[in-house]
Amino acid sequence: MTTATDPPPAARATTSRTGDVTAAVEAARRAQPGWDALGFAGRRKALNAWCALILRRSDELVDLIRAETGKTADDARLEVVLVAHHLRWTAAHAARVLGRRGVSPGLLMFNHAVEVTHRPLGVVGVIGPWNYPAFIPIGPVSAALAGGNTVVLKPSELTPRTGEWLMATLAEVTGGTRVLHVVTGDGTTGEALCRAAVDKISFTGSSATGRRVMAACADNLTPVVIEGGGKDAMVVAADADLDAAADAAVWAAMTNAGQTCVGLERVYVVDAVADRFLGLVTERAAALRTGDGPEADLGRIVLPRQLDVIATHVGDALARGARAVLGGPQSITPPYVAPIVLADVPEDSAAVTDETFGPVLVVNRVASVEDAVERANASGYGLGASVFTRDRSRGRSVAARLRAGMVSVNAVIAFAGMPAVPFGGVGESGFGRVHGPDGLREFTRTQAVTSQRFRPLMQPTSFRRRPGTMPALVRMVRTLYGR
Template sequence: MTNSQDTPPSTPGNPVLPAPAGTRTVADVVTPELVVQLTRGVTGTGRTAGHTPFTGERLAELPEATPEDVAGAFARAREAQRAWACTPVRQRAAVLLRFHDLLLARQDEVLDLIQVETGKTRLHAHEEVQEVSLTARYYGRRAPALLRPRSHTGAVPVLTKVTELRRPKGVVGLIAPWNYPLSLSVGDALPAFAAGNAVVMKPDTETALTALWARDLLVEAGLPAEAWQVVLGEGPVVGPAVVEHADYVAFTGSTRTGRDVAQRAAARLVGCSLELGGKNAMLVLADADLDKAAQGALRACFSSAGQLCESIERLYVHTSVAEAFLARFVARTKAMRLSTALAYGAEMGSLAGQRQLDAVVRHVDEARDKGAKVLAGGRARPDIGPYFYEPTVLDGVEAPMAVCAEETFGPVVSVYRFTDEDEAVDRANATPYGLNASVWTRDGRRGRALAARLRAGTVNVNEGYAAAYGSVQAPLGGMGDSGLGRRHGTEGILKYTEAQTVAQQRLLPLAPSFGMDDAQYARLMSVSLRAMKTLRLR
């Protein structure tokens, strides 16, 4: 087997975009003073460290929590939650709106951190700022209405007054991954706070500074500091401890770990939401605008170096346009500019670390050795950074190859051809995953009809993932092995609440009265039920 991880570039590959003069460096961004500021109050008696993918060097030493530390964090969060839940919902929502303004005003700070911790480009980092801003504004404005008491028709109209209340779960355990450290930390926490919960969060250690920066900013916006506890450490140690104490669990990560989280939560009879893996498909129909589809595929496949749960890893192209589409797509892929610069302009950054690079190398090398053709990329770029890998397009991928069915979670896409749309739908759906999909056509109605046949939590027409991802009023999540529950929209905040029904009976009891015996009461109720149906009372 060839080893594209160790092969230096000997022929021209993707161009490198140099950093503009005066660009900030990693050392400028992560200073000792910043680390002290962000870790103040973070629970942990041990020490752990994060690293930057751009060089592989250590970024900062951070507190590491034990299971006992996690228990202490939950105790503090529970005490803070009781007071926070008593705060009027409009005041809680106002904190989110102030956070929205602070985030946009100080975005350069967090863009630097996201880039340094994840290795992604600045534009891809800005996607997180956009999503979190939209989420803060949506729940900041809509939370009072979504959480307000609602009246329902009672068992006997007029006589039975029914009100549905929404009560916070209590303390939410939030386990966030490394790939989108702003969106999947504070973005998931905002609706939990708006609903009156406290949060104990375990972000990934490698991207913890971004999450801690967001916590600092939300506290500045008015959140009680004790209401958001952060614990750091190894997933197998800290993660189960978070699940053990939480009143609800929100997890984003691998399907394998998600199953374990679900089992642990179920054993305690607490709810959970899980966004897990994907093997997402994009369908290019015969009538698609090929230039737009090729450019859209570039974003869909290689944003954040493919380290996005909703990233496209399977491209199904109609046979009649396959060669024309591939000519456009491959040329654009080969021209993508790679960079470590903390500045706009680059089109792809680094993989997050050695584990991700190893997975990409394994998938590409095995496919190539078994007969797949590399149309673009297919090699590491240690000349740029230790974990850089070129955006890669594979053709001739078949089922025995791991890249065909396994999630790569890197800048690799496999191309397949189809002859009719029924075939394309069947092949796109032939996976246990069901997170995201994409359809490209000039006919919007046709695209939406085809989208409804795809087994995925979100389907984008003439876009790869951003249209659904950025539409925060609509739910976002997966089917099948891609998870349970949804973030965004009404469900994204109500999942953090318990529904409570308060029913008040007035004037007459729901029982025999005024001297009626049981049989008379039963007849009266039967007549009443028929009358309510006739009168179309619900």
């Protein structure tokens, strides 16, 4: 999820000058009060209309995503479905999550009424990745818009047209009023956006780039949401449905040619069932086809330098004694990588510790589920994870011990398809959340308003209080809370 130093000519975007970024932010700032004034109902109507327009022109978006990323048609279609699903949920639930609500003042301050509101921040900057150029940005973009903010989106330099398409279609719905602006270019444009007068930045990309985003935002104390990389693990217990686990593992590791932040990269399977599980995984992965034709299951690797990362990880693992159960260095034929399954990979090798971001799956056997949890948690990353066991209660118990922002039991990446579920990680995988109620709140500021309804008999918060006021107050609190 890093940006390319030298993207393919067909995918290059003109770098926006700092002045262009400033102009976009200023234009978004001017449009924000009017957008906020629509209220939740007005914004919901506009966002629903945008969703409907995207679906009417979904073939157009699918073709555009495929042209910029090399995805298979089905991978691009899935992305469009997720865009619509999440956009619709956000529009429908913003008022409930962010609307004004009453709060109890407590017994000591019973003479006050309290309301809590979530006010828009103003202008939100979103820096999107190339691997899911429509779906990943739509999370923070839709949440920010639903909350009354306007947005400046900086898509990856590899996928600028997808970002521009989203901007243009929303402008059709809003009658030409721009509440979503797009600035294109490489990391220079992203840095300019971080240093511009935006009120928050949402970034998705590599952990290394996330650090640079934070550093640029620090100058203005601009708050950030960081969704960094991942090294997601699956735990397979001895009682697991191995057929289902193997099918899930292959899809999670190989979908989008492995270029998924919550893609599966490590499996820890209990020794008693390891051989059978590995056989099922190998059989399914071997049947997958790579290429750009309509029959392909895996498309191309988008970043040329990612091919070097994949080759290095595979070579290092084999040099350290790992077994290539399927494929190997010969599977790398630029710009494609056929499925690779490695077994018995040392835990300190790059294929286990670092994000590979390709169709490479490490399967290591363990003595117990406890051993599997310990190894899964040894990673600096903490984005997603999965557990397979027929005992769902045990599955939830294992999930609770995994250091990950999201865990699926007897499924993979299920959380990404649920718009009500917060999405984000810990450690090297970042912080903050998109999607769900947490994602809506990320792009607002909370304001509490108290109003005194009547004067109390005792006035402890006044220098004019009576001599016996504070002793009486202490006695009352002891009565209420001292037992």
